[in-house]
Amino acid sequence: xxxxxxxxxxxxxxxxxxxxxxxxxxxxxxxxxxxxIYEDPATTAYVQTVVDRLFPEFQGHMQVAILKSAQLNAFAxxxxxxxxxxxxxxxxxxxxxxxxxxxxxxxxFTNRHGYQNERSVxxxxxxxxxxxxxxxxxxxxxxxxxxxxxxxEMETEADVNGFARLKxxxxxxxxxxxxxxxxxxxxxxxxxxxxxxxxxxxxxVDRVDNMKKLSAGAPPGGDxxxxxxxxxxxxxxxxxxxxxxxxxxxxxxxxxxxxxxxRRAELPPYVDYYLGEAYRLRGxxxxxxxxxxxxxxxxxxxxxxxxxYRALGMMRLKANHYVDAQTYxxxxxxxxxxxxxxxxxxxxxxxxRRKAGGQP
Amino acid sequence: MKAxxxxxxxxxxxxxxxxxxxxxxxxxxxxxxxxxVDLPVGxxxxxxxxxxxxxxSRNGYLLEIIRITRHPLKDAFPKTKKxxxxxxxxxxxxxxxxxxxxxxxxxxxxxxVLENAPVEIAHEEGFHVRVSFKNARGLSIQRVVDGxxxxxxxxxxxxxxxVLYYFDTYYPDFQKAVASFHLSNTNKKTASLSSSVVILSPxxx
Numbered sequence: 001x002x003x004x005x006x007x008x009x010x011x012x013x014x015x016x017x018x019x020x021x022x023x024x025x026x027x028x029x030x031x032x033x034x035x036x037i038y039e040d041p042a043t044t045a046y047v048q049t050v051v052d053r054l055f056p057e058f059q060g061h062m063q064v065a066i067l068k069s070a071q072l073n074a075f076a077x078x079x080x081x082x083x084x085x086x087x088x089x090x091x092x093x094x095x096x097x098x099x100x101x102x103x104x105x106x107x108x109f110t111n112r113h114g115y116q117n118e119r120s121v122x123x124x125x126x127x128x129x130x131x132x133x134x135x136x137x138x139x140x141x142x143x144x145x146x147x148x149x150x151x152x153e154m155e156t157e158a159d160v161n162g163f164a165r166l167k168x169x170x171x172x173x174x175x176x177x178x179x180x181x182x183x184x185x186x187x188x189x190x191x192x193x194x195x196x197x198x199x200x201x202x203x204x205v206d207r208v209d210n211m212k213k214l215s216a217g218a219p220p221g222g223d224x225x226x227x228x229x230x231x232x233x234x235x236x237x238x239x240x241x242x243x244x245x246x247x248x249x250x251x252x253x254x255x256x257x258x259x260x261x262x263r264r265a266e267l268p269p270y271v272d273y274y275l276g277e278a279y280r281l282r283g284x285x286x287x288x289x290x291x292x293x294x295x296x297x298x299x300x301x302x303x304x305x306x307x308x309y310r311a312l313g314m315m316r317l318k319a320n321h322y323v324d325a326q327t328y329x330x331x332x333x334x335x336x337x338x339x340x341x342x343x344x345x346x347x348x349x350x351x352x353r354r355k356a357g358g359q360p
Numbered sequence: 361m362k363a364x365x366x367x368x369x370x371x372x373x374x375x376x377x378x379x380x381x382x383x384x385x386x387x388x389x390x391x392x393x394x395x396x397v398d399l400p401v402g403x404x405x406x407x408x409x410x411x412x413x414x415x416x417s418r419n420g421y422l423l424e425i426i427r428i429t430r431h432p433l434k435d436a437f438p439k440t441k442k443x444x445x446x447x448x449x450x451x452x453x454x455x456x457x458x459x460x461x462x463x464x465x466x467x468x469x470x471x472x473v474l475e476n477a478p479v480e481i482a483h484e485e486g487f488h489v490r491v492s493f494k495n496a497r498g499l500s501i502q503r504v505v506d507g508x509x510x511x512x513x514x515x516x517x518x519x520x521x522x523v524l525y526y527f528d529t530y531y532p533d534f535q536k537a538v539a540s541f542h543l544s545n546t547n548k549k550t551a552s553l554s555s556s557v558v559i560l561s562p563x564x565x
Contacts (some may be wrong), residue, residue: 069466
């Protein structure tokens with residue numbers, strides 16, 4: 001089956017392939033209706049510019065969206081919609097790495113992998129293995145196949161064609177193996193066992209091998225290597241991803257992200273608070289002390305950031321330091337008078353005041 | 361879509377294999393007799409074989425469901441693999457419960473917390489959390505979880521229903537269930553919130 005040459009070829013899609021596209025439309029609608037799209041027009045537009053730079057002949061037909069998910073995944077539906085999770089976006093280091101992933105995913109669409117794969121996967125073990133993980137995520141088999149990845153041949157084709165597009169668009173191709181090496185390191189460190197494509201270790205090893213072969217001998221240089229520019233664009237995504245990870249109790253993942261001083265430097269000054277939260281949630285021996293130290297650092301560098309006071313106040317309360325607890329919790333409510341957890345804090349503050357006053 | 365509906369049902373009532381029965385009296389024992397709770401007469405109830413789950417619904421589990429679970433503290437949060445502690449503050453339990461709900465699937469991961477406050481349940485200090493999320497059809501669903509611990513178990517009393525008609529209609533039945541919830545075992549914590557704070561460690565200064 002020949003790849004689509006350009007946008008004009010898309011109008012020729014009929015019959016069974018159109019049916020699969022319609023399924024893709026349903027998945028896209030389900031994702032939009034389900035409230036899982038990360039609504040950040042500026043970041044979405046930025047990612048879209050990278051897609052358009054890689055696939056200029058399909059401009060207007062390959063729409064990208066960011067999903068509110070901390071999981072390491074990106075996928076393309078057969079109809080050309082590309083989804084990238086905020087968790088993956090947050091972990092990349094520069095635009096060339098983002099382009100590597102988007103070139104790979106976009107190729108699944110231009111080379112019609114979704115359609116070709118739809119039937120063959122239906123009876124395979126992959127569906128059984130992954131089905132339970134995604135349900136009740138999405139109703140369509142097409143979603144399962146798109147998210148979990150394609151056959152090895154198709155993935156290799158996506159590597160080769162994606163790489164060619166990366167090169168043609170002027171990105172530094174030497175970033176292409178690095179993105180997957182970096183993801184492998186993160187997955188190992190985090191002990192991730194999620195069966196999603198970019199969190200599947202053997203598949204990432206294939207990606208690294210392919211990209212190393214493809215980029216070997218390529219001249220140095222190219223665009224998209226600035227981690228500072230990328231970090232500036234991804235600041236909010238990274239903070240939101242940290243919030244998401246911590247609110248899901250994924251302290252270990254957050255710690256991996258935050259234990260690198262270079263990455264911490266790319267985040268807002270109150271990032272120490274998140275590190276403190278990660279230690280507190282991990283809850284290993286000695287973590288309480290580490291958490292407290294980080295909260296204090298956060299207060300030092302970002303004295304107007306309210307959550308640090310709450311966190312420290314709660315810790316001091318649990319350690320029976322009632323005067324301290326009162327001070328921190330009061331400061332929290334001063335800075336955040338309409339805090340959503342105000343009723344908890346009020347009740348703890350009442351205890352702290354009573355105990356600080358020497359009452360039982 | 362029928363398939364997903366059926367699978368959602370299976371997931372939500374997982375491990376429940378006892379024959380459903382009509383609720384004949386307001387006062388009901390928990391499956392393992394560790395608690396009693398008032399449930400609406402005429403609803404259908406079902407319990408799990410391992411006696412950890414009690415379900416009740418009037419029109420079907422997808423439309424409105426009251427679910428009461430009791431887990432050992434160490435197994436309180438199976439998806440996030442976190443344990444509850446009998447000395448945890450209600451805010452900490454609520455935080456773990458929200459993480460548990462968020463870990464259910466991609467839709468609940470994007471939930472919004474509408475309410476999160478301390479409450480007293482069965483004379484124990486607990487939490488009340490209300491969250492909102494959408495399903496793949498865009499239907500707004502709300503779930504309320506009231507939870508607390510005794511010395512050995514984590515109790516979770518949940519209500520879930522679509523916002524459209526069902527939530528407001530049957531939420532009062534859930535509120536009555538929570539208000540009536542009574543522990544009949546001997547594992548009650550004697551510590552109050554204030555004393556649960558002091559039992560953790562002696563003052564350092």
